[in-house]
Amino acid sequence: MYGKLLRINLSTEQVSVEEIPEWVAKKFIGGEGINNWLLWEHFLKVDPRIDPKSPDNVMIIGNGNLAATAFGSGTKVKFTFKGTAYNMFADSVSGGTFGPAMRWAGYDYIVITGKASRPVYIWLDNNRVEIRDAGHLWGKGVFETQDTIKKELGDHQNVEIACIGPSGENQVSYASITVGGKRSAGRCGAGCVLGSKNLKAIAARGTRGFPIADPTAFFQAIDEYRRRLNTIPTIDNWRQFGTLTAPDFYNVIGSNHYRNCQENILPPDAISKLNGQAYFKTIYKRGVSCSPGCAAACSSEHVINGDETPEAKNWAGEHGDKPEYLTVSSFGMGCDVRDIASVAHWQKKCGDLALDILEIGNACGFIMELREKGILTEEDISQWIGEKVSASWGDSNFIEKAIESVAYQKNQFGQIFKDGVYQGARRIENIKGVPVLKYVVFGKGGSVINEEVRPFPVWAINMAVASRGCCHLKGLSWLDKSERRDISMAWFGRPEAGQGYSPALKGAGAARSENHITAINLLGICVFTGFFDPLILSLDVFARGYSAATGFPLTGEELYLAGERAYNLEKAFNSRLGLRREHDMLCERWLKEPTPHGPGKGMKVEDYFQQVLDEYYDYHGWDKSTGLQKRSKLEEIGLGDIIPVLEKDHAVV
Amino acid sequence: MVKIEVNYYTTFAKITGKSYETVEMENPTLRELVTQLLRKYGRKLSEITWDEAQGDLKNGISVLINGRNLPLDTKLQSSDQVAFLMPMAGG
Numbered sequence: 001m002y003g004k005l006l007r008i009n010l011s012t013e014q015v016s017v018e019e020i021p022e023w024v025a026k027k028f029i030g031g032e033g034i035n036n037w038l039l040w041e042h043f044l045k046v047d048p049r050i051d052p053k054s055p056d057n058v059m060i061i062g063n064g065n066l067a068a069t070a071f072g073s074g075t076k077v078k079f080t081f082k083g084t085a086y087n088m089f090a091d092s093v094s095g096g097t098f099g100p101a102m103r104w105a106g107y108d109y110i111v112i113t114g115k116a117s118r119p120v121y122i123w124l125d126n127n128r129v130e131i132r133d134a135g136h137l138w139g140k141g142v143f144e145t146q147d148t149i150k151k152e153l154g155d156h157q158n159v160e161i162a163c164i165g166p167s168g169e170n171q172v173s174y175a176s177i178t179v180g181g182k183r184s185a186g187r188c189g190a191g192c193v194l195g196s197k198n199l200k201a202i203a204a205r206g207t208r209g210f211p212i213a214d215p216t217a218f219f220q221a222i223d224e225y226r227r228r229l230n231t232i233p234t235i236d237n238w239r240q241f242g243t244l245t246a247p248d249f250y251n252v253i254g255s256n257h258y259r260n261c262q263e264n265i266l267p268p269d270a271i272s273k274l275n276g277q278a279y280f281k282t283i284y285k286r287g288v289s290c291s292p293g294c295a296a297a298c299s300s301e302h303v304i305n306g307d308e309t310p311e312a313k314n315w316a317g318e319h320g321d322k323p324e325y326l327t328v329s330s331f332g333m334g335c336d337v338r339d340i341a342s343v344a345h346w347q348k349k350c351g352d353l354a355l356d357i358l359e360i361g362n363a364c365g366f367i368m369e370l371r372e373k374g375i376l377t378e379e380d381i382s383q384w385i386g387e388k389v390s391a392s393w394g395d396s397n398f399i400e401k402a403i404e405s406v407a408y409q410k411n412q413f414g415q416i417f418k419d420g421v422y423q424g425a426r427r428i429e430n431i432k433g434v435p436v437l438k439y440v441v442f443g444k445g446g447s448v449i450n451e452e453v454r455p456f457p458v459w460a461i462n463m464a465v466a467s468r469g470c471c472h473l474k475g476l477s478w479l480d481k482s483e484r485r486d487i488s489m490a491w492f493g494r495p496e497a498g499q500g501y502s503p504a505l506k507g508a509g510a511a512r513s514e515n516h517i518t519a520i521n522l523l524g525i526c527v528f529t530g531f532f533d534p535l536i537l538s539l540d541v542f543a544r545g546y547s548a549a550t551g552f553p554l555t556g557e558e559l560y561l562a563g564e565r566a567y568n569l570e571k572a573f574n575s576r577l578g579l580r581r582e583h584d585m586l587c588e589r590w591l592k593e594p595t596p597h598g599p600g601k602g603m604k605v606e607d608y609f610q611q612v613l614d615e616y617y618d619y620h621g622w623d624k625s626t627g628l629q630k631r632s633k634l635e636e637i638g639l640g641d642i643i644p645v646l647e648k649d650h651a652v653v
Numbered sequence: 654m655v656k657i658e659v660n661y662y663t664t665f666a667k668i669t670g671k672s673y674e675t676v677e678m679e680n681p682t683l684r685e686l687v688t689q690l691l692r693k694y695g696r697k698l699s700e701i702t703w704d705e706a707q708g709d710l711k712n713g714i715s716v717l718i719n720g721r722n723l724p725l726d727t728k729l730q731s732s733d734q735v736a737f738l739m740p741m742a743g744g
Contacts, residue, residue, distance in 0.1 A: 232713060233701045233702070233711045233712075233713050233714050234701075234713055234714070234739045234740070234741070236664065236701070237663050237664035237701075237739040238739075238741075240663075240664070241663050241664075241739070243741070243743070243744040245663055245739050245741045246741055246742075246743075246744050248662040248663060248738065249662065249715070249738045249739065249740055249741060252660075252662075252717060252720050252736045252738060253717070253720050254720060276663055277663075277666070324744055325743075325744025326744040329744065451744065459742075472742075472743045472744070473743070476742060476743045477742060478740065478741070478742045481740065481741075481742040482713070482715065482740035482741065482742060483715070483722040483740075484712070484713070486712045500721065500722060501721075528743070533712075533713055535712070598720055599719065599720035599721050
């Protein structure tokens, strides 16, 4: 009634199904909330300080209650685990078709533990669960794996697959899971965890569906959601350009990541080859949604014929989904490759090898900067790669080789960057005896984001504190980048959080954005459509959809509180691992180097960081001096039961 | 007279059919420039840009002066760059 949970122990091949308890559903709602509770429960029995590549780690896959419905905000499936990339709390989210197939097969949540004795894949055929041999799939890329599985299951139409590629098999710590062939659960190493469990893929065929508690009320909620969505002035633009709205907007406000974030505005000749117009004039084919049930449908498909851009001939015949902004920023802007076809190719290549785009793209830009500064030579890099590369700005051949080197662990370059850019930089310091960490662009946990943050204090704080390591999806605040004074007025009764290029009220803005976005993530839907405009699409709108779908009354206020509760559980998990205020940090470039261009020229994070961080902790009700949660706050939000656990780890004040 | 460079991005470029133009006006405010452009490009531009009831730009639309979101009564100077943008964050 509150959701079906499938448990699979790969060591013993035991499979069981249970109901999500009522009190859990009422407290954590669903999606990210119930995933977090399942993670917390797992690590009450297992020491959270384990090596995340060990069989004791867990992989939790969860859908929210609006996922795989016609509500209109798409479906985002959430993978939750202890992360291999940054050794802390981790979750990764993806669109695509696997989440809906899993839910239509009858499972809202899957908890995978243990380690298979040989490569396997899981086959969920509605209510039948099978663990099948995957020896013949090991070593194959995602696309070949999916085709092979569908062929052997005799169904190309209804089987949907989440699987890993060579990166996960080779234990690259930032390996991802490719979902439905075109979308990725990236960043924290979800693919590495599956690889460590000898789990190549999970295939699902769901034709059973699930009941909606009050169909009439649900259709009313859908109508209200879509009517409100269509009044957002930017919605038609979003439907066409999606995240490729950002290159132009960011170039005006000074938020792009150019040449490893040495610059924040691209020259005209570069931006014109990497913006939304460049994509639509060259390789765009047709608009699509990334997952079923989305009324915004901001994705699209591309086809490369070979003559659209200077480098398109290298990728002629390829097709795939639209490159998202962070793919463009990682490879196109960060490495100064002024070719949208090449960017689209690398998105597909990283999907096939199931490798996180931000981390490998950032690694390439970092190497190019070291090469420009003369710290590394062409000979150094060519020796690591095993063949001659230039690795100067715009060198597509180097990027191609770098991706393969890491995914297949085929040479020294691959080994240097097996655990991300931050760890790679430390290895280069050991090899060369020269300090290079100051050129790595990163935030919490050593994780990267390929966007400029210095002039945008909400963003800077969100990148310094995010529970899964530096990440835009734990805040996604439009407050300061879009200068939304109206949102600031509604949230705080004051406009300052929506006034750009100033630290005023930005700590509170960062904290409230985290709680709000987590609330949306409890429902298994897209945060972009969900967070488009939190005034027009208030949490009440989503709560009414949830209530109609499940039959359990929920208000927007209760949804927000559940979001805050879920985010506090992520914080508590990290506190158990020893993370404190000093771990909420950013790289030297962002802290100490002035923003080079644009309206925020001259701003650097160290000028406002501590003061805004204080306000962030205050708003959350956390302790400023340690960064830890306070007992009183945990009791206030209904998490008093976790206090004894935190006390044992000296992780609460 | 002041010369203002006006840049149009994404959907705004589609509506106006251009990515930029130079507008000459006598000592204008941003409101006067926007009003003139709304008249020039008609309903398609005003529908997504202008809140008739509030007499203001719609919330969520960015018309920036040199990258800054400034009040509509801001006086424009020669060589100011005004940008019509669809704002967003993340990617």
